[in-house]
Amino acid sequence: MTNAYLGIDIGTTAIKAALFSADGAVIGDGIAEYRLETPAPDIVELDPELYWQATQTALQGALANAAGCAIRALAITGQCETLICVDQAGRPLRKAIVWLDNRAKAEAAELTATFGSDHLFRLSGQTEMLPCWPAPKILWLQKHDPTTYAACAKYLMVEDFIAYRLTGEYATCRGLLPSTLYYDIRTGDYDDAMLAAIGISRRQLPALRDPGEIIGHCRAVLPGIPAGTPVAAAPMDHICGALGSGCCEPGVVSATTGCALALCVPTPALLYDDALRISTYHGFTPQSYAMLPWAPTAGMILKHFRDEFCRDWSYADFDRAAAPIAPGADGLVLLPHCAGAVSPVCNPAARGVAYGVTLAHSRGHWSRAIMESIAFLLKDNVLAVADLGCPIRELRVLGGAARSPLWLQIKADVLNLPITTTQCPEATSLGAAMLAAGAAGDVASPAAAAAAMVRTAQVIQPGPDAERYPAIFHKYQALNQLLLPTFGDGEKS
Template identity: 35%
Template sequence: MQALLGIDIGTSGCKALLIGTDGAVIAAETATYPLSQPRPGWTEQDPELWINGARQAVARAVARAPAVEILCIGLSGQMHGLTPLGADHRVLRPAILWNDQRNGAECAAITEAAGGLEGLLAATNNRMLIGYTGGKILWMQGHEPDLFARMTLMLNPKDYLRLRLTGEVASEVSDASGTGLFDVRRRQWATGLIETAGIDPDLLPPVFESQQITGRVSAAGASLFGLPKGVPVAGGGGDSVIQTIGSGVIGPGELQTTIGTAGILAAALDAPQDNPDGKLQVFCNVAADKWHCMGVSLNAGGAMGWYRDTLCADAPSFETLAAEAAESPAGARGLLFLPYLNGERCPHPDPSARGAFIGLTARHRRADLTRALMEGVVHAFADMHALMRPMGIDGRVIKASGGGARSALWRQIQADMFGCDVVTTEGAAEGAAFGAALVAGLAVGVWPDAATAAQSCRALTRERPDPQTAAVHTRAHAIYRGLYPALSDSFAALNDALFDR
């Protein structure tokens, strides 16, 4: 049997996935690993954890289907991470991850060097958001000059896996878009911005289209990962981008929501439309003739995890909490939740933003709090969609993914709030690894184009909007949209170091 292998370097673990040439899942395995938070707002990871995780996940997946012939390997991974390498491609320090908040001053400096937000958007069509790789490079230059002086190369997480697997230095257009240093309109490095920011362009890897073959499993890679030498490795994609094709989202009218640790609303674009205020992220798609528009909230399933671990003494399962929440009516009896527990990115790029339950009364019970939290995550999606509508991005169907998509209630809330059907698709539960496997298939001609590959994502479940909830959600969302503007000054004041003693 012929198969395609997708490997995804996630924040909490690595997934290896084998699919057939019909898109059916053959085997999937995950190996978990920790992350480090050495200071408030910092998140780091030892890249060797990714390699060990990939070795374990691949070995387990292949052991479940030992007779398969792997045609191609596709890679995916957490975006925006900085993996600094020195001579002989040795790792110089733990990788600085996507959700790290330390580089605000450096992001501002790059924006200023570009001539302000308008100049930056002209160069890249994106803000230099906190957490983007470009700001991390300048942070390392300013705060760890000795290590920075030894750095000869910067790679994103999945591209470090590629290096260890093939010996090749390469990235691809979707992950490069997330550095904040990439001209997404022209699908190439923004050389003028890079030089203006004082970054040596030789630190950045060559960039390919996602469907291009970027190398083959080397002898060392074959020994390390237990894979046949010579298997081609496709460019792949950053997780937030590649999982859209993994959910079957490639055409007009299709939206993808992802409720993982973060929350993502995404759509494919036929052209690189302007991003007027930079609140959205417009990246290159893994399809060479398309682009990708998304809004990213830093708080989605992670907010539910915080809520359970902090406020629920009996530590119930997520399924138990969702079942309780289903007993609370739409609108949670007049209770709203702002999900900004780790600051926010879209639609409010504000690291000082805070979470809040608004409207608590003595009559509210845990079911209402849980439902308000779940609705708050979807209100954040609706906020993002309001920014997308002027681009002509409508929502005739939502394809839901991530761990939150397992909840029928969370899917129903999306259907009710957006007024359209919400479906889950075959393979989407496997996350970015499924998209990586599809891209691997495109690289070796299993499918002629991305639209055909996306047809492998067959619908499994469907929730339809309940018109009886429309008035409640419309009114609640109008109130929700007014809360951040009313509270943002208070959030900034509460961020004073005085309160962190």
């Protein structure tokens, strides 16, 4: 029998599952999508049973080729902040309040006034109390859904809910909790003062486990997964993605360009960004940490441009059209804040800007300008991380944009850093599976798992255009500094 390890990645609109061999090869994978419910502004929900159904469907695909495999362990990663309320029997009491949900604005403001912004920052590592965090959501339930609030036996993240369905145990990974705002990143424990403020007790929350620690063993609930299979705790998706791309050495950092942009920068000790540019999370080993600068739009901008203006194009067509265009797109500079800015400058009201447009600019110019804008935003965040004493010497890239040779080269040139791709297209699921391998006792550490299971595909070195980009990036920065403050409360009349 071949030893194998399962990784489950619970995304915003889909669940992916993949089965890996001991050398990191994909044995099988599956995906199941779902559509979020948005019945009113700021309301984003989903029936928790759809998460469970999607998990089963994704696992069917992952296990289709599992004959001859001994599934040693599994782990579940994914989105943070999605809140599920269950009763004493573990049955959902209402629809899940998805992480995108912003109904709890008044409650977030109330908690900020009660505790103060600096205290909340030190407690959680999060630069701002947002309405999407679970603490204000629970306070919202107290005020607006007292029936659910009174009946709730456990408040769970979606990963905890799936783990409960598999094992019958209520347990969670510390790496999922910093942005709940009822967890203290300094102590690794729930915060009693915040629990009192939102009116819940510790017994209503799952037991705390470190990444790679066993949280329970599977019951005989799913075909193909033997009863007794260990389930390991796993941190949030970006942290697992960093592990799954082999970021186990200082200065080697993962960068995801999917719909959104995210950097994951491991740090050996708890580090705060006192300039409030970047939030802090737990890493993929116990008592480790990571900085996580991110932006809400990245690859989504190119997708929007394709859908609205280039419906006859494939993504490869964008590379072909943009490749002949010189760096700087003949003066066309974009600010990519189409859904607000988060890092390194936070302004939720920010919007995208096109500067220097002429009648000579073709679709190729726009394509290159979009790619450059995301590379500039990435460099802005790399510089912010370096300011905190975390220099970066290599980027491991993840997400759909990693399939664009031109975009990879632009990033290497703008950053003047080597850009590395990995062979596994599902690094997040692989990272979870690597933690599962550790829980099974088959690898000694995440670093040992990375050495055995992660394979690089190519390294893109900076090219001749790297000499031209500092001046263009300076122009982007000047435009950013001029226009970002004009959005929202700072908008000039």
